[in-house]
Amino acid sequence: MTLTLYNSLTRRESPFDPLxxxxxxxxxxxxxxxxxxxxxxxxxxxxxxxxxxxxxxRGYDVRYVQNFTDIDDKILNRARETNSTMEAVxxxxxxxxxxxxxxxxxxxxxxxxxxxxTMDGIKRLIHExxxxxxxxxxxxxxxxxxxxxxxxGKLSGRKLEEMQVGASGRLETAEIEAQKKQDSxxxxxxxxAKPGEPAWDSPxxxxxxxxxxxxxxxxxxxxxxxxxIHCGGSDxxxxxxxNEIAQSEAATGKSLANYWxxxxxxxxxxxxxxxxxxxxxTIRDLLDGNWSGDLESNPPQPPLGKGGSKxxxxxxxxxxxxxxxxxxxxxxxxxxxxxxxxxxxxxxxGWNTINEGLLFGLRYNSQLSWGVExxxxxxxxxxxxQSAMDNDFNTPGAVTVLFELAKELxxxxxxxxxxxxxxxxxxxxxxxxVTLVSLAGVLGLEVQPESDSNDAVDGLSDAEIEAxxxxxxxxxxxxxxxxxxxxxxxxxxNGITLIDQKDGTTIWHRS
Numbered sequence: 001m002t003l004t005l006y007n008s009l010t011r012r013e014s015p016f017d018p019l020x021x022x023x024x025x026x027x028x029x030x031x032x033x034x035x036x037x038x039x040x041x042x043x044x045x046x047x048x049x050x051x052x053x054x055x056x057x058r059g060y061d062v063r064y065v066q067n068f069t070d071i072d073d074k075i076l077n078r079a080r081e082t083n084s085t086m087e088a089v090x091x092x093x094x095x096x097x098x099x100x101x102x103x104x105x106x107x108x109x110x111x112x113x114x115x116x117x118t119m120d121g122i123k124r125l126i127h128e129x130x131x132x133x134x135x136x137x138x139x140x141x142x143x144x145x146x147x148x149x150x151x152x153g154k155l156s157g158r159k160l161e162e163m164q165v166g167a168s169g170r171l172e173t174a175e176i177e178a179q180k181k182q183d184s185x186x187x188x189x190x191x192x193a194k195p196g197e198p199a200w201d202s203p204x205x206x207x208x209x210x211x212x213x214x215x216x217x218x219x220x221x222x223x224x225x226x227x228x229i230h231c232g233g234s235d236x237x238x239x240x241x242x243n244e245i246a247q248s249e250a251a252t253g254k255s256l257a258n259y260w261x262x263x264x265x266x267x268x269x270x271x272x273x274x275x276x277x278x279x280x281x282t283i284r285d286l287l288d289g290n291w292s293g294d295l296e297s298n299p300p301q302p303p304l305g306k307g308g309s310k311x312x313x314x315x316x317x318x319x320x321x322x323x324x325x326x327x328x329x330x331x332x333x334x335x336x337x338x339x340x341x342x343x344x345x346x347x348x349x350g351w352n353t354i355n356e357g358l359l360f361g362l363r364y365n366s367q368l369s370w371g372v373e374x375x376x377x378x379x380x381x382x383x384x385x386q387s388a389m390d391n392d393f394n395t396p397g398a399v400t401v402l403f404e405l406a407k408e409l410x411x412x413x414x415x416x417x418x419x420x421x422x423x424x425x426x427x428x429x430x431x432x433x434v435t436l437v438s439l440a441g442v443l444g445l446e447v448q449p450e451s452d453s454n455d456a457v458d459g460l461s462d463a464e465i466e467a468x469x470x471x472x473x474x475x476x477x478x479x480x481x482x483x484x485x486x487x488x489x490x491x492x493x494n495g496i497t498l499i500d501q502k503d504g505t506t507i508w509h510r511s
Contacts, residue, residue: 001386001387001390002015002016002390003015003016003058003389003390004016004390004391004392005259005261005392005393006261006334006392007258007259007260007261008155008237008260008261008262009154009155009257009259009260011157013392016259017258018060018228018258019226019227019228019258021060022059022060022061023060023061023063024055024060024061024062024063024228024229025063025065025223025224025227025228025229026048026051026052026055026062026063026064026065026227026228026229026230026231027065027066027067027215027218027219027222027223027227027229027230027231027257028045028048028064028065028066028067028109028230028231028232029066029067029215029231029232029233029236029240029241030066030067030068030069030112031068031069031093031097032069032072032074032075033068033069033070033075033089033090033092033093033094033097034072034074034075034077034078034089034090034093035074035078035093036093036096036100036282036283036284037096037097037100037101037282037283038273038280038281038282038283039266039273039281039282039283039286039324039339040233040265040266040273041100041283042100042104042283042286042324042328043263043266043328043337044232044233044263045101045104045106046104046106046324046325046328046329046444047263047328047333048064048066048231048263049105049106049107049444050329050333050393050395050443050444051229051231051261051333051393052064052107053107053441053442053443053444054389054393054442057442063110063111063223064107064109064110065109065110065111065112065113065218065219065222065223066109066111066112067112067113067114067115067214067215067218068090068094068097068112068113068114068115069115069211069214070086070087070090070094070114070115070116071086071115071116071198071208071209071214072211075089075090076197076198086198087116087198090114090116096284099284100283100284103283103287103321104283104321104324104325104444105321105322105325105444105445105446106444107444111222113218113221113222115209115214115218118214118217118218118221119200119209121217121218121220121221122209122213122214122217123190123202123203124217125213125216125217125220125247125248125251126142126189126190126209126213127203128251129144129189129247129250129251130142132250132251133145133148134148134149134246134247134250134251135189136182137204138180138181138182139179139180139192140192140193140204140205140207141180141188141190141191141192141204141207142188142189142190142204143180143181143182143186143187143188143189144186144187144188144189144243144246144247145182145183145186146160146183146185146186146187146246147160147183147185148250149246149249149250151245151246151249152242152246153242154245155237155238155241155242155245155260156237156238156239156241156242158238158242160185161185187210187212187239187243188210189209189210189212189213189247190202190204190207190208190209190210190213191207191208191209191210192204192205192206192207193205193206193207193208211240212239212240212243212244212247213247215240215244216244216247216248216251216256219244219248219256220248220252225248225252225254225256226252226254226255226256226257226258227256227257227258228257228258228259229257229258229259229260229261230244230256230257230259230260230261231260231261231262231263232262232263233262233263233265234262234263234264234265235265236262237262241260244256261333262334263333263334264333264334264335264336264337265336266336266337266338266339267336267337267338267339268281268338268339268340269338269339269340270338273339281339283324286318286319286324287318287319287320287321287324288318289317289318289319317509319344319347319348320348320351322351322354322355322445322446323344323347323348323350323351324347325443325444325445326347326350326351326354326399326445327339327343327344327347329395329396329398329399329443329445330346330347330350330395330396330399331395331396332392332393332394332395332396333393333395334392342499342507345499345507345508345509346507348509349507349508349509350399350403351445352462353403353406353407353410353462353466354402354403354406354436354440354445355447355462356406356409356410356413356461356462356463357402357405357406357407357408357409357410357433357436358406358436358437358440358445358446358447359447360409360410360412360413360429360433360436361430361433361434361437362447363413364413364416365430367416368416368422368426368429368430369426370426370430375427375430375431375434376431376434377431377434377435377438378405378431378432378435381401381404381405381432381435381439382435382439384397384401385398385401385402385439385442388400388401389442395443398439398442398443399443401439402436402439402440402443402445405432405435405436405439406436407466408424408432409429409432409433409436410461410462410463410466411463412424412429413461413463414461414463414464414467460491460494460496465491465496465508468487468490468491469487469491469498469506469508471487472484472487472488472498472506473506475487491508496508496509497509
């Protein structure tokens with residue numbers, strides 16, 4: 001089977017053909033470190049962690065680099081607000097980033113370059129662009145001459161006239177910027193120092209780099225002039241990635257990346273996530289349970305450092321990290337996903353099902369007399385999983401394979417508990433369990449300790465709950481509504497709430 005992926009540059013799917021197989025050079029645009037990460041960040045970095053893990057599973061030697069933007073107006077503003085320094089703010093939120101991502105089981109990158117550590121490479125790249133006629137100095141700043149690069153707009157499909165003044169991200173007035181630029185479309189490569197701001201010496205005077213040139217320099221310094229995959233959120237396509245291409249390719253005369261990949265947005269109850277709408281959810285608040293399901297009516301968040309986003313009178317239950325991963329992976333990475341209580345409940349239920357399957361071998365291996373030797377894997381399941389993932393990382397299809405394996409194991413576990421034996425041979429069950437553990441690991445879904453899991457409440461395991469839901473479904477189909485209501489009430493007494501969906505399915509969550 002051939003791995004194909006959607007290339008944002010060509011706007012079509014194509015076979016993946018790395019420059020130097022089996023090596024893969026992959027660069028991901030990282031966070032600007034001035035605040036806690038939110039669920040949008042969770043989606044992005046879970047997605048690229050999944051891509052990296054799958055490439056490794058397919059036999060590729062992946063070198064994965066992800067930067068930190070540690071020079072930015074937002075960081076400086078945060079430093080002023082907290083009576084701190086840019087360096088202190090950056091260090092604090094780099095540490096917080098790692099704390100959040102570690103909980104989500106995201107593998108550490110091979111390298112985390114920082115803008116402040118790449119200053120020589122940044123200045124060298126600007127100097128090359130200036131010598132080749134793609135950049136010019138003006139009033140202590142240096143700008144990129146966009147009209148000199150004939151391919152500008154090839155990634156985003158935008159025309160020069162659509163580029164907004166001030167897209168460099170500098171908080172200056174349009175009038176001052178316009179006076180310095182030769183063309184309104186030009187963007188800043190180097191910015192002259194303002195009083196009280198951190199600054200570095202350069203041939204153009206003291207100042208600091210623009211955002212776009214930072215990534216171009218970090219890519220080249222860490223991975224070379226041309227890489228295999230450059231990835232990031234879809235909001236970075238323009239102007240950031242477009243400008244990276246213009247800078248890097250003008251300097252080297254080579255393609256910056258052969259494949260460009262972008263993940264879609266996360267919305268909240270159908271609306272764009274934003275602080276102004278008070279529906280901004282940090283990863284740690286989601287994991288700790290400090291968020292309200294009634295997101296649209298939440299009051300403004302308290303100040304940073306005074307409790308995060310603990311809003312609303314009713315707090316939803318803490319969400320397991322693996323349920324957050326599953327929430328992301330239940331959608332294809334290029335599809336927009338909507339964060340709702342129902343979606344999170346579905347992800348929780350889904351994770352409980354998979355976790356139940358992952359725990360099967362730990363619970364019953366002695367009872368089933370499994371040997372130390374692994375019995376291989378379920379070839380059909382592995383083939384179905386790979387077929388889905390080879391199709392532009394179709395994680396919903398891959399997760400379906402996990403669900404099928406997990407449900408079968410949970411069913412056999414339930415039979416074993418109540419009847420003392422299974423319907424399927426122990427060797428075949430071991431094979432299915434080994435397959436589930438292996439494939440779930442490719443998606444970063446790993447078993448959680450039983451002491452920390454919600455696999456049983458008041459004696460009811462996930463398998464028992466699923467069995468009772470099926471009994472209720474059968475009773476309702478036979479028009480025995482009294483029996484259906486009895487089962488619902490019994491589940492409710494055990495802390496299980498059922499939610500009947502329009503398509504006839506039933507999802508559940510624990511109170």
